Amino acid sequence: MFAVIKTGGKQYRVAANDLLKIEKVEANVGDIVEIGHVLAHGEGENVTFGAPFVDGALVTAEVVEQGKNRTVIAFKKRRRQNSRRKIGHRQLLTTVRISEILLGGAKPTKTAAVKAPKKEAKAELASEAKAEAAPKEAKTKKEAAPKDDANAVTAAAPLFKAPKGEPDDLTVIKGIGPVAAKDLAEQGIITFAQLAKLTEKDVAKIDEHMPFSADQIKDWREQAKELAKK
Numbered sequence: 001m002f003a004v005i006k007t008g009g010k011q012y013r014v015a016a017n018d019l020l021k022i023e024k025v026e027a028n029v030g031d032i033v034e035i036g037h038v039l040a041h042g043e044g045e046n047v048t049f050g051a052p053f054v055d056g057a058l059v060t061a062e063v064v065e066q067g068k069n070r071t072v073i074a075f076k077k078r079r080r081q082n083s084r085r086k087i088g089h090r091q092l093l094t095t096v097r098i099s100e101i102l103l104g105g106a107k108p109t110k111t112a113a114v115k116a117p118k119k120e121a122k123a124e125l126a127s128e129a130k131a132e133a134a135p136k137e138a139k140t141k142k143e144a145a146p147k148d149d150a151n152a153v154t155a156a157a158p159l160f161k162a163p164k165g166e167p168d169d170l171t172v173i174k175g176i177g178p179v180a181a182k183d184l185a186e187q188g189i190i191t192f193a194q195l196a197k198l199t200e201k202d203v204a205k206i207d208e209h210m211p212f213s214a215d216q217i218k219d220w221r222e223q224a225k226e227l228a229k230k
Helices: 119-156 178-186 192-196 200-209 214-229
Strands: 002-007 010-015 019-023 032-035 038-043 046-049 058-068 072-078 083-089 092-102
Touching: 010 019, 010 092, 192 214, 200 214
Parallel strands: none
Antiparallel strands: 002 010, 002 038, 019 092, 032 058, 038 046, 058 092, 072 083
16 A cells, blocks of 8 residues: 655655655654645555545654755856855755554554644743752752753864964865855864865764765865965
């Protein structure tokens, strides 16, 4: 049996145990999510179409991984206007494994992920939890503070250690503008020599944590090698 589902503005033909990547779904790994927008289902040549969705049809899927797609670069240039614009985008994706295709209002055998409560309910739960945790929080505040500070320092740490001395003007490299140079400097990359010595592992790290593609970084690395020789 197969089904055609709609999620994230796209349509997918799926069957049980299929593994596919869809636009981000708010759920944790291992949760079961329900996809109620079933456009059609069938087995062999016997196919049923919805108008637009099939009544009582439901597809459940298990969340396998939360991740991102590769960076897509949108570049626009106006001739003879000295105008260029480059924007990078990485789409958030969720990898799911199709568990069941249910028809006629059948209930899933596995429980779906609990949906987040509304803002009002969240505020009430937060106030109740805060009132209950106040005495305990007062006792553990001194012990928790150093740990929280350490986590904040770790989160703010740059990807690379900047060398001592004067930084190079990275905007000389074709493709690096003032904004990109600032982003690289914040992550500790300030010289041509650093860019020239980036390893494949370093390129993958930048690709994962910054809005630059691996191809961009490798191109900058080749240009930096020539500039570092001067």
